Amino acid sequence: MAGGLFALxxxxxALARLAAASVDDVxxxxxxxxxxxxxxxxxxxxxxxxxxxxxxxERELPMIRRIAWGSIRNKLLFILPAAMLLSQFxxxxxxxxxxxxxxxxxxxxxxxxxxxxRGHDDxxxxxxxxxxxxxxxMVSGAIRTDFILSAEIMVIALNEVADESxxxxxxxxxxxxxxxxxxxxxxxxxxxxxDDVGLHLxxxxxxxxxxxxxxxxxxxxxxxxxxxxxxxxxxxxVGGHILLNxxxxxxxxxxxxxxxDLEHDVERAVESGFGSVxxxxxxxxxxxxxxxVVGAILVAVMHLVPKRAKH
Numbered sequence: 198m199a200g201g202l203f204a205l206x207x208x209x210x211a212l213a214r215l216a217a218a219s220v221d222d223v224x225x226x227x228x229x230x231x232x233x234x235x236x237x238x239x240x241x242x243x244x245x246x247x248x249x250x251x252x253x254x255e256r257e258l259p260m261i262r263r264i265a266w267g268s269i270r271n272k273l274l275f276i277l278p279a280a281m282l283l284s285q286f287x288x289x290x291x292x293x294x295x296x297x298x299x300x301x302x303x304x305x306x307x308x309x310x311x312x313x314x315r316g317h318d319d320x321x322x323x324x325x326x327x328x329x330x331x332x333x334x335m336v337s338g339a340i341r342t343d344f345i346l347s348a349e350i351m352v353i354a355l356n357e358v359a360d361e362s363x364x365x366x367x368x369x370x371x372x373x374x375x376x377x378x379x380x381x382x383x384x385x386x387x388x389x390x391x392d393d394v395g396l397h398l399x400x401x402x403x404x405x406x407x408x409x410x411x412x413x414x415x416x417x418x419x420x421x422x423x424x425x426x427x428x429x430x431x432x433x434x435v436g437g438h439i440l441l442n443x444x445x446x447x448x449x450x451x452x453x454x455x456x457x458d459l460e461h462d463v464e465r466a467v468e469s470g471f472g473s474v475x476x477x478x479x480x481x482x483x484x485x486x487x488x489x490v491v492g493a494i495l496v497a498v499m500h501l502v503p504k505r506a507k508h
Contacts, residue, residue: 257389260336265382267340271347272374280355281367288359292446295356298349299439300491304499306432307492309425350377353439388424392417434481437488456483 283290354373358366391413398410445453456479464476 258386261382261386263336264339265378268343268347268378271344272351276348276351277370280351284355284359284366291356291359292443295352295439296443298352299436302432302436303488303492304495306429307496309429311496433488434485437484440487441484456480
């Protein structure tokens, strides 16, 4: 009896270790998948604050909360089932779909650069009006934009864990969806309330609090500008990297081999641990260059085709 009990406890302990290992694997894979989607995440973080621009301060966080719930619904109720069915029955479509998403990232990045060159830097975000109806329209518009960005995030994440079992893929994508949504809209909430905190501190009697408050208010536009620049760079890098890997998987090896060999040459040339960093930077730079080239071509096509059609 005692021997049977100990055997049962051993089995339970083994199952617990297996479950813990599975949780660790899911967590690690979710971390890798989230990192791969960095470009879209930064873009999402940079875009969303514009949707509450001009809204009364007390309505900012409720609107962000509604957009965040809409983002979760997008990911879990619509995108996740479609992605799981695709990975289960048509896995060969993942690479082409991912490359389409990568091309879109390149286009978005190049379009923003072109907009800044022309002096028309916008993201198609309409400034908020007043009243409940205008607020609903702004939230709906933000959720529609989020759907595109969320689809890219989920497909990028799915491609990263395509070799996992069905259950692991499902769990990983659920973790990615929840973690990214909390991270993005948590940061957005902090950004949009930073100027309110600054104004509150600026009204305090303490000279130090006033200085910090004025600094926060002055820093917010610069912070949004930095996030926007980082977002553009990340989109071009991630989009170019997706295309580079996609071409390799589809049998067009030359671009990938060139960058891969150069990356290894750089790593070997620098003997210290800094060599791996330089190797990563080499891959990043060439991926971004590819992203700029592809994005510029797409921007040219999208701008020239409508004009030729009019003529």
